[in-house]
Amino acid sequence: xxxxxxxxxxxxxxxxxxxxxxxxxxxxxxxxxxxxxxxxxxxxxxxxxxxxxxxxxxxxxxxxxxxxxxxxxxxxxxxxxxxxxxxxxxxxxxxxxxxxxxxxxxxxxxxxxxxxxxxxxxxxxxxxxxxxxxxxxxxxxxxxxxxxxxxxxxxxxxxxxxxxxxxxxxxxxxxxxxxxxxxxxxxxxxxxxxxxxxxxxxxxxxxxxxxx
DNA sequence: CAATAGATCATCT
DNA sequence: GATGATCTATTGC
Numbered sequence: 305x306x307x308x309x310x311x312x313x314x315x316x317x318x319x320x321x322x323x324x325x326x327x328x329x330x331x332x333x334x335x336x337x338x339x340x341x342x343x344x345x346x347x348x349x350x351x352x353x354x355x356x357x358x359x360x361x362x363x364x365x366x367x368x369x370x371x372x373x374x375x376x377x378x379x380x381x382x383x384x385x386x387x388x389x390x391x392x393x394x395x396x397x398x399x400x401x402x403x404x405x406x407x408x409x410x411x412x413x414x415x416x417x418x419x420x421x422x423x424x425x426x427x428x429x430x431x432x433x434x435x436x437x438x439x440x441x442x443x444x445x446x447x448x449x450x451x452x453x454x455x456x457x458x459x460x461x462x463x464x465x466x467x468x469x470x471x472x473x474x475x476x477x478x479x480x481x482x483x484x485x486x487x488x489x490x491x492x493x494x495x496x497x498x499x500x501x502x503x504x505x506x507x508x509x510x511x512x513x514x515x516x
Numbered sequence: 517c518a519a520t521a522g523a524t525c526a527t528c529t
Numbered sequence: 530g531a532t533g534a535t536c537t538a539t540t541g542c
Contacts, residue, residue, distance in 0.1 A: 364534070373534070383527065400535050401524030407534085420534055451535045493534050 315430040315443060320355045323428050327476035330469045334477075335392030335410060339365045339417030342391075342410040343504050344486060346419055350476040351406075353457040356433050358424030358447050359482075360475075361509045364491045365502040366407070368416035372496035376416035386465050387418050394466045394473060396459065403451030404460050408468060408475070422492070422503070423448045425511040426456070433457070444510040484509070 318326065327350050335342060343365040350357055366374035375397070376387045386395050387409055395407035395418050411417035424447035426433055433439075433456040439446050447453040454460065459473065468475045485507035490499055492514065505512050 366534075375534080378528080381528080397534085398526055399533060401526075401533090403535050405534060422534085449535070491534070495533090 315426075317427050320357075320428050323350065323352070323357055323476075326480070327478055330392070330475050330477060332390075332392055332467075332469055334469065335408065336412055337391075337410055339367055339410040339419060340502065342408065342417075343419045343502070346408060346421070346475070347486060347504055347506055348478065348482050348484065350427065350478070351421060351424060351453075351457065351474075352428075352476055353459055353473045354429075356429030356457050358426045358428075358453065358457070360421055360423075361425050361506040361511050362421075362423035362448075362513055363504050364420040364422055365410075365504075366418050366420060367502075368411075371500070373491065373494040373498075373500075374416070374418075376418070384416075387416050389413055389465075392468050394459075394463045394468055396454070396461050396464045398461060399451070404454040405450045406454050406459050406463075420450060421453060422450045423505075423511055423513045424453045424456070425509065448511045449513045 343363040346360050346363050349360050351360055368376055371377055375384050380388055386393055390413045391409050393409045396404055406421045407418040409418050426443055426446050437456050447456040463473050466473050487505045487507050488501040489503050491503045
């Protein structure tokens with residue numbers, strides 16, 4: 305119901321121009337929230353890089369000093385400095401010698417906190433995303449993981465510190481807000497603070513990185 | 517299905 | 530020198 309599919313050969317749910325028309329940019333104030341609040345607010349938003357995009361369906365909050373699972377808990381380093389800076393910037397880090405993960409910086413400047421984007425529902429530019437990932441399976445499996453979505457949208461450390469309310473890499477809001485329930489549960493792949501319920505998911509969505 | 521091995525390197529000890 | 534906010538392929542039931 306979201307839009308008319310213009311090109312029968314495309315899997316895209318929305319053409320790029322339609323996506324721009326159906327969404328609006330975020331502003332700097334949108335990101336200046338408590339980290340957990342921002343993690344919930346980002347669900348259902350659009351992550352766009354150039355002409356490829358998806359809807360965010362899974363996030364995790366990473367807090368400050370007390371959260372030993374968070375990179376920022378060890379303090380400021382060249383890698384983590386952006387987490388302590390102004391909100392709405394990209395914290396991109398390299399992991400396991402192979403993958404990049406994208407976070408959105410939260411909290412007022414001077415306070416640490418960021419939100420890991422863990423899964424996207426692909427919307428636009430799906431053919432290009434498939435090529436980047438060399439993926440021929442179901443579309444729900446194209447960007448349903450933090451390392452998969454950065455590869456699908458070609459996001460890397462070049463975007464470290466980029467602002468996300470404008471520019472090639474940006475987060476946008478639907479003019480007609482989608483309706484869904486949110487589940488909270490333990491974060492994935494960590495060894496500290498394993499019971500803190502800081503993973504947020506769009507309930508029942510097929511593109512989650514793991515099923516409930 | 518579930519469990520596990522292997523890939524591969526920036527970061528911090 | 531060990532580890533990690535991961536993913537894929539493969540093995541085994």
